[in-house]
Amino acid sequence: MAISSKLPAVGTNIFSKMSALSSAKGAINLSQGFPDFKPDEGLLQRASTALLQGNNQYAPMTGLPSLRDAIARLIARHYGRQVNATEEITVTSGASEAIFNAITALIQPDDEVILFDPAYDLYEPAITLAGGVCRRVTLTAPDFRPDWLEFASLLTEKTRLVIINTPHNPTGSCWSAEDLDALWQAIKSQDIYVLSDEVYEFIHFSGQAVSVHKHAELSARSFVVSSFGKSFHLTGWKVGYVVAPVALTEELRKVHQYVTFCTATPLQQALAEHLVDVPESSAELAGFYQQKRDVLREALASSRFDLLPCDGTYFQLLDYRAISELDDVAFCEWLIDEVGVAAIPVSVFYQDAPQDQRLIRLCFAKEEHTLVEAAQKLSQL
Ligand SMILES: Cc1ncc(COP(=O)(O)O)c(C=O)c1O
Numbered sequence: 001m002a003i004s005s006k007l008p009a010v011g012t013n014i015f016s017k018m019s020a021l022s023s024a025k026g027a028i029n030l031s032q033g034f035p036d037f038k039p040d041e042g043l044l045q046r047a048s049t050a051l052l053q054g055n056n057q058y059a060p061m062t063g064l065p066s067l068r069d070a071i072a073r074l075i076a077r078h079y080g081r082q083v084n085a086t087e088e089i090t091v092t093s094g095a096s097e098a099i100f101n102a103i104t105a106l107i108q109p110d111d112e113v114i115l116f117d118p119a120y121d122l123y124e125p126a127i128t129l130a131g132g133v134c135r136r137v138t139l140t141a142p143d144f145r146p147d148w149l150e151f152a153s154l155l156t157e158k159t160r161l162v163i164i165n166t167p168h169n170p171t172g173s174c175w176s177a178e179d180l181d182a183l184w185q186a187i188k189s190q191d192i193y194v195l196s197d198e199v200y201e202f203i204h205f206s207g208q209a210v211s212v213h214k215h216a217e218l219s220a221r222s223f224v225v226s227s228f229g230k231s232f233h234l235t236g237w238k239v240g241y242v243v244a245p246v247a248l249t250e251e252l253r254k255v256h257q258y259v260t261f262c263t264a265t266p267l268q269q270a271l272a273e274h275l276v277d278v279p280e281s282s283a284e285l286a287g288f289y290q291q292k293r294d295v296l297r298e299a300l301a302s303s304r305f306d307l308l309p310c311d312g313t314y315f316q317l318l319d320y321r322a323i324s325e326l327d328d329v330a331f332c333e334w335l336i337d338e339v340g341v342a343a344i345p346v347s348v349f350y351q352d353a354p355q356d357q358r359l360i361r362l363c364f365a366k367e368e369h370t371l372v373e374a375a376q377k378l379s380q381l
Contacts, residue, residue: 007125014121014348018332022342028374031332031342033169033314035233035365040281043232043274050266059265061257063091063241067268070275071241074282078201079213087246090253093263094238095199095227098252100126101259102195102223102242103161105251107132111160116146118170118349120197123163132160140354141319142308144173148182155186162187164212165197167204167312170349170361174204174311180215187221193248194222199230199240202285204312205293213243220245223252228271231282233365237267289314289364292371296364299375314365317346321358323381328360335360339381341374 018031038044062068065085072085083089092098099122107113109131115123117136124134135154137146162183166175183194196212212222223244229235244252274281296316297307306319324331328345336342343360347353364371 006129010125014329014344018336018342018344021333021336025336025340027336027340027342028370028377029342030362030364030366030371030374031344033363033365034235036370037233037365037367039233040274040278042278043234043270046270046273047267050269054266054269056266059091059262059268061262062086062253063089063263064265064268064272067091067272067275068241070272071243073279074275075213075243077279078282079211081213081219083243084246088243088249090242090244090249090256091263091268092240092242092256093260094229095197095225095240095242096122096238097256097260098223098225098240098242099123099195099197101252101255102225102244102248103127103132104130104255104259105248106130106161106193108160110158112154112156112158113161113163114151114154114159115163116165117351118144118346118353119163120165120169121349124351133158134351135159136351138350138352138354139171139173141171141317141357141359144168144171146175146179146182148186151183152186155190155192157190159187159190159192161193161195163195163197165199166210167200169200169313170315170344170346171317172308172310172313172315174206175210177210177214180210180212180218184215184218188217192221194218196222196224198224199227200313201226202231202282203289203314204286205290206311209312221248223248231285232271232274237264239263239267239271292364292366292368295368296362296371296375299372300378303375303379304381305378308359314363316362316364317359318343318362318378319359324358328358331358332360335378339377341377 015032022029068085068089103126107130111132114135225242227240304322308317332345346359
């Protein structure tokens with residue numbers, strides 16, 4: 001059957017590929033970004049009670065009111081921003097659905113969207129399906145700072161959306177308040193919107209994370225997306241949310257109601273109760289992951305890998321140029337086969353990766369003994 005593909009360049013993504021290779025070879029899997037430890041027991045109990053005794057029918061399209069209220073309080077507590085839980089918050093099936101809906105709602109054929117490469121792999125296919133065109137600012141090691149002159153050179157009258165992600169997957173870098181100001185100054189005179197992917201908002205290691213929630217002008221033009229998968233170690237639940245001003249939310253909900261309509265009711269109920277009963281848990285996340293980052297960095301300190309700075313997320317980048325001249329995809333395959341550790345090549349997050357970059361990404365959302373065992377293997381190289 002000859003089907004004319006709408007996404008001809010898309011194949012099985014690198015995360016599925018590396019995880020499959022890793023389990024086939026019995027390697028330690030630090031490739032895909034998911035925790036190998038249990039979420040909070042109380043939260044699991046609540047989910048189980050909600051399933052057995054609760055409401056297992058469709059939730060309201062925009063999310064359970066109790067969950068939207070709890071999210072509004074979370075945002076007020078962390079960022080001092082008051083959002084209307086009824087009109088500005090939408091619960092989605094993971095941050096992925098929120099991102100897809102925002103792009104689909106906003107992008108018309110030939111609209112241009114500016115991305116910062118390396119970029120999370122969902123953005124481009126969603127833009128392509130909507131008929132949009134990607135324009136890219138290339139971020140380079142070791143600090144991956146945006147070049148605002150390069151950014152300005154990409155702006156045209158067709159620019160409709162800018163997608164940002166801080167703390168940043170895959171690099172672990174974080175934007176500064178000055179970066180958000182520079183973004184605002186660059187776009188303020190045009191009709192341009194922002195999609196701020198903040199799924200790692202609570203995992204940052206140098207003071208308070210920068211957020212569009214704290215930038216009044218930007219937040220008036222932005223979709224801000226987050227994920228309970230990241231904040232509560234529940235990537236398999238796929239519950240996320242998006243905060244946006246009323247006009248943007250109205251358009252996003254038109255897509256959301258036909259993509260999924262709503263998100264699993266008992267999981268929303270469990271999260272709503274947990275956010276009320278344990279409100280401080282998100283504030284403890286940074287310390288929790290900082291400890292894991294430090295365990296991994298220390299265990300790799302005497303290796304021949306060069307460790308790049310990691311200010312946020314649960315990803316650590318390693319430069320392997322002292323060890324191998326292989327490209328990063330070949331090096332990751334070799335690591336699984338010969339060393340028994342699975343990592344992700346960073347070039348796959350770029351459209352045109354810098355030729356001389358030799359970087360791999362390790363996920364440290366793992367038990368400490370897993371991190372130490374992987375680091376011991378890597379240190380033998
Ligand atoms: C930067 C970024 N955005 C979005 C997502 C998707 O989040 P969710 O699993 O809630 O759909 C991820 C997941 O890895 C991510 O790393």
